[in-house]
Amino acid sequence: MNSINPQAEELNNIIHNGHPTIESQLSKRGKAIFFPKKGLLSQAAAAKGKSINATVGIALADDGNPMRLPAIAQRIDLDPKKIFPYASSYGIPQLREAWARQIFKKNPSLKAEISLPVVTNGLTHGLSMTAYLFMDQGDSVILPDVYWGNYRLVMRQNYGVQFKTYQLFKDNGYNVDGLQEQLEATPGKQIILLNFPNNPTGYSLTISEADQITNHILKSAEQGNKITVIMDDAYFGLVYENGVQTESMFAKLADLHENILAIKVDGATKEDYAWGFRVGFLTYASKGASKEVLKALEDKTGGAIRSNISSSCHLSQSLILEALNSDDYENDKAEKAAIMESRYNKVKEILAELGEKYKSVFTALPFNSGYFMCLKLHEDLDAETIRKTLLEKKDIGVIATDGLIRVAFSSVPVTRLKEIFEAVYEVA
Numbered sequence: 555m556n557s558i559n560p561q562a563e564e565l566n567n568i569i570h571n572g573h574p575t576i577e578s579q580l581s582k583r584g585k586a587i588f589f590p591k592k593g594l595l596s597q598a599a600a601a602k603g604k605s606i607n608a609t610v611g612i613a614l615a616d617d618g619n620p621m622r623l624p625a626i627a628q629r630i631d632l633d634p635k636k637i638f639p640y641a642s643s644y645g646i647p648q649l650r651e652a653w654a655r656q657i658f659k660k661n662p663s664l665k666a667e668i669s670l671p672v673v674t675n676g677l678t679h680g681l682s683m684t685a686y687l688f689m690d691q692g693d694s695v696i697l698p699d700v701y702w703g704n705y706r707l708v709m710r711q712n713y714g715v716q717f718k719t720y721q722l723f724k725d726n727g728y729n730v731d732g733l734q735e736q737l738e739a740t741p742g743k744q745i746i747l748l749n750f751p752n753n754p755t756g757y758s759l760t761i762s763e764a765d766q767i768t769n770h771i772l773k774s775a776e777q778g779n780k781i782t783v784i785m786d787d788a789y790f791g792l793v794y795e796n797g798v799q800t801e802s803m804f805a806k807l808a809d810l811h812e813n814i815l816a817i818k819v820d821g822a823t824k825e826d827y828a829w830g831f832r833v834g835f836l837t838y839a840s841k842g843a844s845k846e847v848l849k850a851l852e853d854k855t856g857g858a859i860r861s862n863i864s865s866s867c868h869l870s871q872s873l874i875l876e877a878l879n880s881d882d883y884e885n886d887k888a889e890k891a892a893i894m895e896s897r898y899n900k901v902k903e904i905l906a907e908l909g910e911k912y913k914s915v916f917t918a919l920p921f922n923s924g925y926f927m928c929l930k931l932h933e934d935l936d937a938e939t940i941r942k943t944l945l946e947k948k949d950i951g952v953i954a955t956d957g958l959i960r961v962a963f964s965s966v967p968v969t970r971l972k973e974i975f976e977a978v979y980e981v982a
């Protein structure tokens with residue numbers, strides 16, 4: 555790699571002096587990246603508000619507003635300035651602040667200093683930028699053996715890491731010991747990926763499991779391992795059972811130990827039912843990390859984004875910001891969450907009623923949250939064949955992976971859920 559740019563060095567020094575562990579957790583790319591404050595962007599920023607501003611790479615109308623096509627503008631009921639110009643690589647500042655407030659509100663036990671969330675182009679991009687900043691070729695990422703398949707492309711394919719998996723479930727609960735065993739087998743640099751509610755199983759930790767995992771991670775940190783914990787909170791907030799952890803693991807890890815860097819990857823995608831908007835966030839916390847250190851991480855993230863997609867969609871960010879500031883937001887969300895919960899309850903009811911009959915064909919993996927649940931097929935059955943037959947003979951689409959059928963109850967009306975389970979049974 556080329557020698558380090560002085561602007562990157564400046565950030566590395568801030569991190570090194572304030573929190574040396576975090577510096578050691580950065581990847582080579584992460585160490586080398588910086589947000590270019592001294593070039594074109596700073597010249598454009600300096601010209602802001604001048605009577606003639608001929609710096610910006612956009613077109614302005616004669617009245618100073620963004621030049622725009624009526625065919626687009628007339629369809630969007632927002633100030634053109636909130637739509638057409640570029641947003642900052644870090645995201646709209648007010649949105650970042652509003653999302654930070656949301657994080658604290660949704661995680662009441664979180665008291666730690668956290669970075670301002672940096673806007674990413676959805677969670678996938680947030681995960682990708684996390685890999686950019688913290689993963690080198692050959693690094694190991696510890697995660698359960700049932701996970702969102704796109705992690706393979708994002709992390710393994712693009713950044714050359716290897717996955718160290720542990721069996722997800724043990725005795726119908728989370729295999730907390732499996733995680734601990736992988737930690738013990740991976741001394742030094744440890745990268746843990748946690749995803750609750752889990753895709754594909756729809757499982758979230760019980761309160762006791764969350765405490766046990768926290769203790770294992772703390773113990774590992776106390777032994778001197780440097781741990782980066784990435785929390786993929788895509789489906790945050792949709793928990794349907796008592797005794798299940800409703801807060802993010804981020805709240806537990808944010809201020810736990812100097813050797814733990816907590817990275818929260820979340821966004822409006824699933825939480826706010828805005829999948830195609832591509833609004834996600836990356837937020838950092840670590841015990842002992844000062845505002846300056848956290849800001850340096852924001853700057854590195856801003857630089858990674860600038861070098862990657864330049865910035866995320868301004869319109870989407872503005873719409874999410876409007877929603878967060880709206881008086882209706884909480885009620886609107888509660889209404890949708892209630893629909894999701896009713897579908898979850900219906901699936902539980904179907905399984906309670908007919909689970910005995912289905913047993914020879916499939917059993918449900920534990921689930922208590924999120925969008926999905928999984929059927930574990932009898933070992934003689936092939937998930938892919940069943941998926942295809944469901945499409946051809948029953949007009950029903952599901953996802954098939956490694957002996958599992960994933961049912962997205964999130965997208966099926968209550969009245970039609972039973973058809974899915976009956977169809978899998980019949981087809982099998």
Ligand SMILES: Cc1ncc(COP(=O)(O)O)c(C=O)c1O
Nearest residue numbers: 676677678679702753786788823
């Ligand atoms: C666990 C998990 N993480 C991340 C994502 C990606 O979210 P986004 O669409 O915001 O990139 C998904 C989407 O399916 C997911 O299931």
